[in-house]
Amino acid sequence: MTQTILYARVSTADQTATHQRSQAEAAGFQVDHVVTDDGVSGVSTRLAERRQGQRLFDMLRRGDLLVVRWVDRLGRNYGDVCETIREFMRRGVIVKTVINGLTFDGATTDPMQQAVRDALIGFMAAMSQAQAEATKEAQKAGIMHAKAQAEARAYRGRKVSYTRNQFETVQAMLGQGAAVAAIAKATGLSRQTVYRISADPAEAEAALARWAA
CATH class of the missing domain: 3.40.50.1390 (Resolvase, N-terminal catalytic domain)
Known part of the structure; x- marks a missing residue:
């Protein structure tokens, strides 16, 4: 049968x-x-x-x-x-x-x-x-893309906690001799962030540019 x-x-x-x-x-x-x-x-x-x-x-x-x-x-x-x-x-x-x-x-x-x-x-x-080879290549491309994104995120470093406007306000007030506490209150940023911008304004602006990209 x-x-x-x-x-x-x-x-x-x-x-x-x-x-x-x-x-x-x-x-x-x-x-x-x-x-x-x-x-x-x-x-x-x-x-x-x-x-x-x-x-x-x-x-x-x-x-x-x-x-x-x-x-x-x-x-x-x-x-x-x-x-x-x-x-x-x-x-x-x-x-x-x-x-x-x-x-x-x-x-x-x-x-x-x-x-x-x-x-x-x-x-x-x-x-x-x-079809199997095409799927494998697509998976490989996806893995490479994810890896590139991870590397890009790592390169950008710690994510910035301030906007361009906040950064410029901090810079302006520092230039006017304002106290850190007053700047933090005016911008809504933490004192630690203001100190970080004050200590290395060039790196602070570079980090802002990296994350904006």
Whole structure:
């Protein structure tokens, strides 16, 4: 008796096995079993090396239908995905995708259909790897951007607690010989801030400029 098995690889929080099964059933598949791998990289870990991937190979028999949301669930490495699909076809297993409704069937005997099928397998596998690499590069860029921002914040030093107007008022009142207490009261700044501006007005203005940038 043939069976329909859904293989779900879950790599993020929004890719649950339940969601992938719902998508498959909405597309018209009658799923008999669901095999799920959680938190497994499709780039570095071949399907045959995953714990549930090994189980999948053991379960599938000639005439069975393997359903996946898309070929990227099988893997994100071009060579691995191509070999995996071809191995299933050699075993007489039909592979179908929920997205785009692709079918990979080893029973095809017409050479033209075989050529189209094999070209499609290669194209889909290449696209899976390309998407994985693009995602990796985007993540790397995001990390570099966050690091640059952190370094910029570190370079700016301690965040200033005064505005440009307050700084100029402090400078003017210091020039007029006003007491620190009077300046603090007039500007609403702490005495410590006024002392800091008074001690090194050039650095105080530079810090203001850095944080304004």
